[in-house]
Amino acid sequence: MADNDYDDRSIFLSRRPNKTIISRSFPEGVTGRRLRIMSRVVDGKEGLQFADVEGERVLRVTPGGRYAIKATVLETREASRR
Numbered sequence: 001m002a003d004n005d006y007d008d009r010s011i012f013l014s015r016r017p018n019k020t021i022i023s024r025s026f027p028e029g030v031t032g033r034r035l036r037i038m039s040r041v042v043d044g045k046e047g048l049q050f051a052d053v054e055g056e057r058v059l060r061v062t063p064g065g066r067y068a069i070k071a072t073v074l075e076t077r078e079a080s081r082r
Contacts (some may be wrong), residue, residue, distance in 0.1 A: 012068060015041040025075050034075040042067050 023037040046064040050057060 012041065013066070017041045017043045017066070035072055036075055037070065037072050039068060039070045042069060 017040075020038060020040045025034045025036055027033070028035050044065050044067055047062045049060050049062050051060050052058075
């Protein structure tokens with residue numbers, strides 16, 4: 001595993017799940033529109049999911065885990081005035 005991979009993994013695991021991080025506004029390369037990146041870590045809980053196994057409908061337990069949600073959003077003039 002490369003050092004960079006370890007750093008990304010340790011940052012991911014140490015992030016607080018109740019906090020959304022929003023980047024500074026930056027210009028998109030082609031049009032120059034202003035963008036922001038928003039990210040949040042979610043600690044998922046164990047759950048239930050339907051599955052088809054050998055022609056039968058069964059209910060399986062899904063494992064819990066940590067997930068990262070990341071979105072790139074377009075900044076509008078109205079939003080930047082708030």
